[in-house]
Amino acid sequence: DCPTSARCDMWGEKRRLRWQGGGPARAVAGHSWLFRGPCLSLQPLECDQGACPSSLIPVLQSTLFNALCSNSKAQAANFPFCTIEPNVGVVAVPDPRLDILVSMSKSEKTVPTSIEFVDIAGLVKGASKGEGLGNKFLATIRECDSLVQVVRCFENDDVIHVDGRVNPVEDIDTINFELALADIGQVEKRLERLKKGRAKTAEEIKTQEAETGVLQRLMAAMETGLPARSVLLTPEEAELVRGLCLLTMKPLTYAANVGEADLADKGASNPHVQALQAKAAEEGCGVVLVSAQVEAELTDLDAAEAAEYLADLGASEGGLKSLVRTTYSQLGLLTYFTTGEKESRAWTIREGMTAPQAAGVIHTDFEKGFIRAETVAYKDFVAVGGLAAAKEKGLTRLEGKDYVVKEGDIMLFRFNV
Template sequence: LIAPFHPPRRSRSPLPATLRRASRIVAKSASLLPGPRISNPASQRRGTAAGMAAAVAACSTARAGLGLKTCLHGLVASPRLLAPLTAARRLSEAAGVGRAGARVSMALRSGIVGLPNVGKSTLFNALVENGKAQAANFPFCTIEPNVGVVAVPDPRLGVLSGLTGSQRTLPATVEFVDIAGLVKGASQGEGLGNKFLSHIREVDSVVQVVRCFEDNDIVHVSGAVDPTTDIDVINLELALSDLSQIEKRMERLGKSRSKDPQARSREEAEAAALARISEALLAGRAARSVELSEEEAPLVAQLCLLTAKPIIYAANVAETDLADPSSNPHVSAVRQLASSEGAECVVVSAQVEAELCELGAEDRAGYLEELGVAEGGLAGLVQATYRLLGLRTYFTSGEKETRAWTIRAGMTAPQAAGVIHTDFERGFIRAETISYDDFVASGSYAAAKEKGLLRAEGKEYTVQEGDVMLFRFNV
């Protein structure tokens, strides 16, 4: 149940009235918000908490010039009532929306998908160590998506912490979502397909786990281990779902009678982009393979197309194949397919990673030595996912703490400062910056300053991977 939100009857600021108007649009318009509807007339009139949340996000996006109706159309991608906030936020980020003092959320998610019984939940449990997802030998053991926050392994943190004598160390993180297994026909509702596809639609990237091990005790949904066929099944269901989304959107664009020249131009650009994507999907290519202009990208982003999301293939192997995965023909097939798509393939043994989680540091090292590998595959998977999401890391380091901060590639110094606190961006003066390598070579801030390696960067500076930064601001 969602409690009605009762705005004050009188307000000195015009903003609440704007939000109430947007909230009524969200609540009343079935064309703009399909799925669960708000049937309580009082809630429609006054606006619900969910409606107000969606309105806030939509109004923020509208300020960028996309228009309120266009922004609210982005809410169609989510089937659940609270998801409009996520959909509108994603649309806002895709459009590059930002204003002084606005903190940019870096809580990006990667969804773990695959056929039933390929090792998704086992891998997820290993990723979060104490994950609560069930890992059982039967399909659909994961019904609701499980979310885990995973630290990104980075040896630079320990080095910086040692140089500055930090009391604690805080790594960058990535959110992983364990999504239940898809089956052939999911786009038509087979299994629990429609629900699972909606969960995938809400993540930012996809890790597709592919079974590359033989085990008669673990049933395969199709009766035989064939990773390329498994990948084709998943990708086909995602493509069919995208084609359905595009068809519905094209019908709406065809019926549109917008008189505003700018709105009409945006609709024409969107229709042209969707036509190219539809052609690619019918030819067996993913939406992400289609190049989009700066104008087209945010318009297409509001549909949250499944095949537009960047992807990593995780080849799940037996422990005997970890030392030399190339000897496994299934792994070679997955690597070849990933290369043809311009995607990345990471080799991991979910079962080995699950066992490592139960061992101490010394026992882990001994176990890995027995397997003939220096480390497990989880670190590589997390780092690959971090890169796939287009994320970068900069550091702050002092006596209190050394911390890795997550930003999007291309962010300026004030925007990076805003990830720490809104005041840092609003009152930004300069960023005292040094590269990680130069800082380690110098040994301290003082030594780096004496050598002239500590730079004073202004508002136009684009933060680089591994920068060590100290922000100066005044509010």
Template sequence: MLRAGIVGLPNVGKSTLFNALVANAKAEAANFPFCTIEPNVGVVSVPDERLNVLADISTSKQVVPARVEFVDIAGLVKGASQGEGLGNQFLSNIREVDAIVHVVRCFENDDIIHVAGSVDPARDIETINLELVLADLGQVEKRIERTRKQARANKEAQAELAILQKLAAALNEGKSVRQIDLTEEEFEVIKHLGMLTAKPIIYAANVSEDDLATGNEFVEKVRGVAAKENAQVVVISAQVEAELIELPEADRADFLESLGVEEGGLKSLIRATYTLLGLRTYFTSGEKETRAWTIKAGMSAPQAAGVIHTDFERGFIRAETVGYDDLVNSGSLGSAKEKGLVRSEGKEYIVKEGDVMLFRFNV
């Protein structure tokens, strides 16, 4: 299961958001820096209305959604790359996740202290991004020293050294690795370094209840920063999400409607994180269950089968496949077959988003 790390300055709403994400998680949320020391981990279901539609068609007894793991990481402060606060621990925790959800405070509240004394999303984002850049730069510089010695007699080391020097130049300018124009081959060479600023990022603009529907000037500042990185911004209210999980399911829609929104930002954040990680969904559906399976974009049919069980990949024969829309429009699998919409796909088939699949394999 792929992991997304929730990061941000202290007191921006990370743990409150995490609690809402995992609903029954018990991450401590309190009004002092470094409230979260050890990272909290929770598994979150990915909202997908297609599951219930397929379950109705197959009269399934249960529905099993796709899942993403979220990690609530300790708040970072200026100087973290030099070990300030919980810097070293914070950075090592980020290194272990696949993507970053950067929570940015976009609300005023005199009762909740800000480590810098005022709310300024652009400054706060720069603080964290700079620490991540400095951490990466330190790592690259150490690698350059080791590689330079090897490069005297090794062509592979020479190639790596050229890439490392390219990284160092950009990082010294304050750029993140994801902003550097690297070829796939170049990225593969430095992939083992686990660069922090190479990880894909979503900015979660945390607003007050009153600004959830419309946003505010702080949110626009976040969007301005994100646009330079081609990053996505999701407007959320950790306060609203915390209130929602305390309400009965039947009352949640009315509460959101009273705020002028159809759904909280939480579902959008989960979906956006799932997409950011380069994930795709295919389905299996029958009387026993309808289940969403998570794969990486570009996976072949045997690889997708292997997500269910390694035996499925080893003994793969073919995949009986129908697109989600084709199945729903047909009303049943039998009808889809009559219309010639169910295909027999072999080992070279690349699974598409929303495919409904039945695998044939040798044991």
């Protein structure tokens, strides 16, 4: 009998050992492991090679990635560098408003908006100098718009930690230190190039001096341990250094990986979560509670079973849904809708986009030939029962080129090309 709620897969004498966090159990090449029995919850007793290579083990982040992108198969194993090549998955942004629009418009098709997530290799100390998979790791995350750090906030002697202890604050300090060192190196190189710059015209000299000033401010902050995002920059100043793709300037969210018992009280009784939340508050970053173990289980359940399982744990929804929404918000993104019998669709735009720019997300011709937009707020649309009723009650508006689209607007564009 399996002592946990996890399932045990066996075919005759051949046993498929599975970790409680999900994914097949694997050992480092050249290492032999002894296991207790057939159950998923039973872990390795010893390794004949002694201590395994050191890194912040990526098993938890890959387990969460697989749950996040349920059709992905990123390797999730409790040893360093099991994820070498980055795994990419496209995740729909959960939005109950879209389901309501589909029901009201009797739409044949539903198209949610989405975010692309990338699961990358574990990080070792010295990554900023190229140790481990440092150079490859850093190059991959420079291409991303936002970062999520999966941080261990649970106790389990069978899930190894390179330092033999659970301390989420020290873990994120290790990662952030390497990211900061990499950024400092980037800024130093850029400042050196600017000193040797070939600016000739007055405009070029002015731009070079402005960029130098911004870089010096960023360097001063990072040398005191602050991330680049802590320096307030104008849009013009941010544009000057955008090409450097500084890692500590990217929005950051901490995913606190907790045990299932912590979901009911949202980590209030977990000292690791409390320490992480305090650290994140100092940095101005968000914290989302997730449980890799629970999320892995949810992928095998239908909607009704998942809801019942979460209710038994005292949770209203899985933490990954909250993580997706938080990431979406931190990127400064908004959603507007188009709806009709053919389809209801959510569209992603950046905060501050005007109606023509929002139309251009659908097709560039919409932006080039924009005439005006007919729009109604989502709440008004739902309250009165649809577009026709909204028109009768004077709740729809005709907006021109200067209109800044708001969160939840339902749009109909008129254009001519």
